[in-house]
Amino acid sequence: MKRSIGIASALILWAGLAQAQVSKPKSATFSARHELKVVVPEGAKKVRVWFALPQSTPQQTLAGLKVESPFPYRIEPDSTEGSRFLYVEAAAPSPGTFTIVTTFRLTRTELLSHLDPAKASPLSEAQRKRLGHYLEANAYVIIDDRIRRLSAQIVGGEKNPLTAARKLYDYVLDYADYWVIDPANKKASPVGSTEYCLTTKTGNCTDFQSLWASLARAAGIPARIVYGSFFKKELDGKDIDQSYHCWTEFYVSGLGWISQDVAVADLFAQEIKLNDQNVTLVQRTTPAGYFGKDVKQVEYYFGNLDERRVTWSVGRDLVLAPKQDAGPVNAIPKAYVEIDGQAAKEGAGGAWTRKLTYSEVNPNAGTK
Numbered sequence: 001m002k003r004s005i006g007i008a009s010a011l012i013l014w015a016g017l018a019q020a021q022v023s024k025p026k027s028a029t030f031s032a033r034h035e036l037k038v039v040v041p042e043g044a045k046k047v048r049v050w051f052a053l054p055q056s057t058p059q060q061t062l063a064g065l066k067v068e069s070p071f072p073y074r075i076e077p078d079s080t081e082g083s084r085f086l087y088v089e090a091a092a093p094s095p096g097t098f099t100i101v102t103t104f105r106l107t108r109t110e111l112l113s114h115l116d117p118a119k120a121s122p123l124s125e126a127q128r129k130r131l132g133h134y135l136e137a138n139a140y141v142i143i144d145d146r147i148r149r150l151s152a153q154i155v156g157g158e159k160n161p162l163t164a165a166r167k168l169y170d171y172v173l174d175y176a177d178y179w180v181i182d183p184a185n186k187k188a189s190p191v192g193s194t195e196y197c198l199t200t201k202t203g204n205c206t207d208f209q210s211l212w213a214s215l216a217r218a219a220g221i222p223a224r225i226v227y228g229s230f231f232k233k234e235l236d237g238k239d240i241d242q243s244y245h246c247w248t249e250f251y252v253s254g255l256g257w258i259s260q261d262v263a264v265a266d267l268f269a270q271e272i273k274l275n276d277q278n279v280t281l282v283q284r285t286t287p288a289g290y291f292g293k294d295v296k297q298v299e300y301y302f303g304n305l306d307e308r309r310v311t312w313s314v315g316r317d318l319v320l321a322p323k324q325d326a327g328p329v330n331a332i333p334k335a336y337v338e339i340d341g342q343a344a345k346e347g348a349g350g351a352w353t354r355k356l357t358y359s360e361v362n363p364n365a366g367t368k
Contacts, residue, residue, distance in 0.1 A: 002174055002269040025110035028307045030231050032358040034102045036335050038344075039351050042095045049352075050076075050320050050329075050336045051086040052227075052312035054106055060311060061107045068101040076322065078332075081224070081315040085332070087322070105361070106310055108231070111259055113303035119254040120162040123220065131251055134222035138316040139330065140193045141210045141225075143218050147194070151218035161221050161252045168215045169262050169302050172208060176201045178266045180281035191330055192225075192246075192316075205263035205285075206331070209248045212262055222251040226259075227333035228311045230287050231358050241355040243284075244312070244333035247305065261301040268297035 036051050053075065054062050067073055071090045078085060088100060123131070137143040154171045155164045179186040179202045189196035192206025194214040203211075206225070213223040227246045235242050247261040264286055271293040272282055282290045287308045317328040325341035334354040337344040344351035 002266075025112050026307050027107060027109040028231070029105065029107040029361050030310075030358045031105050031361050032103065032231075032310070032356065034104075035355045035357075036100045037097055037353050037355075038100070038337060039097050040090075040093045040095050041339065041351070044095070044339050045092055046338075046340055047090040047093050048324070048338045049086075049088040049090075049100065050078075050324075050332065051088065051100055051102070052332055052334055053084050053086055053102065054104060055083055055311045055313070057311050059109050059111050059305070059307075063105045063107075065102060065104045068099075070098050070100075073100075076320070078313075078315075079319040079321050079323070081313070081318065083313040083315070083318075083332075085313075085320065085336075087320075108307045108309060110307040111305040113255075113258055115162060115255065115258065115303045117160050117162045120160050121253045122159065122161060123222075123251075123253050127251075127253055128220075131222040134224050134251065135217050135220065137214070137217070139328070140191050140195070141213050141217075141316055142194045143214055146198075147214050148218045151215040154215065155219050161219075162255065162258075164219055165216060165221055165250055165252070165258070165260070166302060168212055168219065168221075169260055169265075171215070172212050172262050173266055173269045173298070176203065176208060176211070176266065177270075178202070178208070178263060178285065179204055180278055180285050181267070181270075181272055183277055183281055205246045205261075206333075208263040208266065209246055212260075213248055216248075216250055224249050224314055225316060225331070226311055227313045227331055228309050229333075229356055230284075231308045231310065231360070232284065232287060232289075233308070233360075234283065234289065235358075237357075237359045239357060241357070243356075245285075245309065246331075246333065249314075258303055259305050260303065261305060265298045265301040268294040268301075 069088055071088050073086055073088045075084050076087045154167050158164045176197055179188045186202040188204035189207050192210045194210040197203040197207040197211040209225050216223040225246055225248050229242050229244050249257045249259050251257050267286055267290055287306045313332045316331050325338055326343040329336050337352045346352055
């Protein structure tokens with residue numbers, strides 16, 4: 001067991017955190033460059049690109065968005081969640097590589113939630129109907145009899161949805177280990193999979209959040225997975241891509257949408273033995289670095305989010321606009337590319353790569 005804290009102790013800590021969070025939330029401003037390189041194969045007739053953009057949310061403010069593209073572009077919301085993407089289409093493009101670049105200035109504010117279980121209540125029938133989409137399974141966020149039994153076992157007879165959600169959070173923390181802790185023996189799935197996390201007891205942020213979302217939905221708690229990236233201090237100003245990260249939002253009647261980041265919390269739920277194989281991976285998986293086991297961080301990430309991140313998109317099994325040819329898109333933490341109606345692969349040997357670089361700036365200074 002990585003953690004010994006129980007629900008009663010957690011409630012005390014929630015109250016303590018709420019008291020500490022009376023002060024103004026922190027904020028940070030970044031100048032960012034988001035680059036997508038696409039390799040066009042010989043004979044390609046059509047290339048279509050949906051490139052992730054920073055979303056408009058209560059926690060982040062976007063300014064000065066600029067687009068560089070060799071082909072016409074437009075901004076389109078997806079048909080599933082309404083996240084905005086930069087859409088680029090190239091007919092009969094010349095073989096070779098083309099690059100799309102967006103630059104922008106983003107101010108992100110820390111999310112501090114004052115979670116009071118006394119304000120939480122079960123969903124009404126109207127809410128259940130309105131939020132029904134977030135209670136259903138996805139291709140890799142499964143809800144089968146095994147998940148239903150496990151969820152019921154974890155939640156027990158708990159009727160308060162906030163406390164039930166916390167029980168599921170604690171379960172995933174204790175059950176699985178983030179793969180970066182032991183990269184020689186643990187790996188992540190390539191798709192973000194409930195089944196993978198449940199079977200292997202490991203995975204990356206998407207695997208952790210898939211398992212949590214499956215258990216939450218099975219318990220009648222609406223949940224959606226949010227994809228973004230960190231703006232880490234150690235990569236500030238460096239020509240190194242800051243991959244992606246995801247977290248979950250769940251809905252509780254009386255409190256609204258609540259964020260949790262059980263994947264990052266997992267790293268602080270234990271004392272990790274750092275070595276040459278894992279030290280860089282562990283440090284880059286947290287917003288501000290890993291400094292040992294920290295129960296306060298574990299409590300923080302149930303309801304709160306730090307300011308050093310950006311939101312790119314929401315949801316799984318996405319239907320885009322204009323509609324893609326190759327079926328629902330599992331998720332878009334970076335981009336989605338189709339070549340002649342087929343989904344193109346990312347990375348070495350694939351058809352596209354993404355690079356996100358950034359610098360923190362003084363919010364009172366001019367735009368870089």
